[in-house]
Amino acid sequence: MKMIWVALGIIVVISLSATGLYIYSAGLQRDLQRELVELEQAAEAENWAQVQQASARLKKAWKQADATWSPVMDRRDVDRVDEAVARVAHLSAHRQKDDLLLEVSVARRVVTRLMQKESISFHSLF
Amino acid sequence: MIVVILRTLILFILVVAVMRLMGKRQIGQLQPYELAVLIMVSALAAIPMEDIGIPLINSIIPIALLLSFQILVSYSAQKSERVRAALCGRPSVVIMNGKIQEAELKNLRVNINDLLELLRIAGYPNITEVEFAVMETNGELSVISxxxxxxxxxxDMGLATSYEGLPYPLVIDGNVNYENLSKVKLDELWLKGELAGLGITSFQEVLFASLDTEGNLYYQRKDKFA
Incomplete structure (x- = not known):
């Protein structure tokens, strides 16, 4: 009987941890998306000072997300986001508007796809 | 992570269902759901070994879940006849009152040659000696002659017999089993004395020694000391 409770305990703990992690990861994704949108808007307005600030905030948000996602998500997907953020930061520093806007849209897409894989849907399950 | 849990659950149900449909011939010693756990656990453990891109937690969690499911399923099977029948199947009588049950063999997808082979393995080369044969849920054949x-x-002969019990191994490959020695209320000194009487000066010379319930000491020396 003890083993039954242990088994049920494992299932409950894993399910709750997974739900908690999903909610936390969704928050991290929203933070990343918000920073990318702000950076995109600043780049479109060619407000480079604001672009620099948004880029710094993006790097900070990514550092936090990376620490959470790397141990639990497919590392190839996490690496893709890492590369996209690195390119965005580099292009922000060099004030290359067109390339920056392209990279921001790619980064937004990669972040969205990463979380789509973790969400409960027919697509992600099968 | 939730996707991993749901995928694990889906795959577990799927593999159990597939194993049940495969029938008893492929199962061997394990119950179907146990075999499903075994296959999935080994695959879950093997894949991240060669692909470091997959976080290990994605394997550890499904394995822990499979273990939990297996415990719960075993418990349910133990408590409920219906669950047991659904997961493990039911024993099938393939020979009843000395007559082969053709329909049952067809259901099990076992042919006559397979049945004769299983009977030979069970020690019955002649089918006329068999009264009942039951294909158990783990795929083994139980025979009642x-x-x-x-x-x-x-x-049957009206003979009286005495208690035999189990012999206790006292020395295995030169190593004394002190636990067994204490069980038979003897010590190393006694064993040394007994072996000395047989011309053995060291335990290292002994390959195997045991003591039966009648107090007889069996021993065999290692080849190099023989």
């Missing part, structure tokens, strides 16, 4: 073909037992 006709009464006139059963070996004679002391009880």
């Amino acid at each position: 006709k009464s006139q073909h059963r070996p004679v037992k002391p009880k």
